[in-house]
Amino acid sequence: MTHVVWFKRDLRLQDHRPLAEAAATGEPAVCLYCYEPSLLGSPEWDASHSRFIHECLGDLDAGLRAIGTRLTLRVGEMPDVLERLVAEIPGGVRRVWSHEETGNRLTFDRDLRVKAWAKRLGIDWTEIPQHGVVRGLADRNGWAKHWQRRMNEPVAEVPASVRCVSTVAPDWDFGERRTREQLGLPETTKTDLQPGGERAALETLDGFLRHRGVNYRADMASPITGERGCSRLSPHLAFGSISMRLVHHQLKARQRELRADGDRDPRWLKSMTSFQGRLRWHCHFMQKLESEPEIEFQNMNLAYDGLREEDESNWSDTDRARFDAWRLGRTGYPFVDACMRCLRSTGWMNFRMRSMLVSFASYH
Numbered sequence: 428m429t430h431v432v433w434f435k436r437d438l439r440l441q442d443h444r445p446l447a448e449a450a451a452t453g454e455p456a457v458c459l460y461c462y463e464p465s466l467l468g469s470p471e472w473d474a475s476h477s478r479f480i481h482e483c484l485g486d487l488d489a490g491l492r493a494i495g496t497r498l499t500l501r502v503g504e505m506p507d508v509l510e511r512l513v514a515e516i517p518g519g520v521r522r523v524w525s526h527e528e529t530g531n532r533l534t535f536d537r538d539l540r541v542k543a544w545a546k547r548l549g550i551d552w553t554e555i556p557q558h559g560v561v562r563g564l565a566d567r568n569g570w571a572k573h574w575q576r577r578m579n580e581p582v583a584e585v586p587a588s589v590r591c592v593s594t595v596a597p598d599w600d601f602g603e604r605r606t607r608e609q610l611g612l613p614e615t616t617k618t619d620l621q622p623g624g625e626r627a628a629l630e631t632l633d634g635f636l637r638h639r640g641v642n643y644r645a646d647m648a649s650p651i652t653g654e655r656g657c658s659r660l661s662p663h664l665a666f667g668s669i670s671m672r673l674v675h676h677q678l679k680a681r682q683r684e685l686r687a688d689g690d691r692d693p694r695w696l697k698s699m700t701s702f703q704g705r706l707r708w709h710c711h712f713m714q715k716l717e718s719e720p721e722i723e724f725q726n727m728n729l730a731y732d733g734l735r736e737e738d739e740s741n742w743s744d745t746d747r748a749r750f751d752a753w754r755l756g757r758t759g760y761p762f763v764d765a766c767m768r769c770l771r772s773t774g775w776m777n778f779r780m781r782s783m784l785v786s787f788a789s790y791h
Contacts, residue, residue, distance in 0.1 A: 434525075438483035439628070446458070458499060458589070461500075463504055558670070579675075582670070621659060632673075643658075650780045756771065758787070
């Protein structure tokens, strides 16, 4: 029988445990990525995401071809796409493999549908954690130990080979990558976007750990120096073209190297320690959403309830004018506006400026 490896926010080969587990069975595998219209049309989606993913998928397919298989691409909603795959594969599907995903309510409901579908058909769906977010955590006491234990686990190696689905279905339709136009998406207004793909992710990490990150501890506070001095790994971690575990291991190796070298530039170890803490922050804030999914729709502090109309159609002209001024970088506060225009243009802004933009929206 055949396995399905469902790629979502894990568009890489290195440290991809679902792929490694499927390959280890020696049975054929479908390496699937699905363009889901409900996600592409959601308020959280931007055309720049599609461009980044398009580049990631190109890299991923090239890597899969090098180990004997190819990426299968489909358009549709899950689990409908899986239902069709089962019908197309001779002998059926034994197991679906994927990473756990902490997303929004849209992806949560989607995963519930997939779980019900798999149960109905008697197909095992194995989800494997890919970072420090823990499902079903009773409370967050001791969460840091969970994170550390997971990050210290060995990095899953790229399989030497994966048996392609075409060995059991010679006429298998692998599909093709869809462009923005083919998906019916608007063109992005952003410029100077970071390139997507696993190779770009690894190069970005190496450049940070060996060159750009020397003054990270200070550079990250400034929107000017932060552009180069920050890791710039955020889109790669968001879409999984690199794993948090791999970043953690590479960072630890760099720290050992610096200590062995006598740390000739004292900024290096201090900067790497600061970066190490912020890797935890990535999963810490995702854990909040995993443990308290209602914060997607409700105020964490109920004292804020009713301060703004939830339905934008009920906003006054003043409410709309103020929100648009903030959104477009036209508040009249030069530093706020400069940061917002940078964000709108490039899709990136360093952490402390993001905090400033949100606090300005909240309080002013």
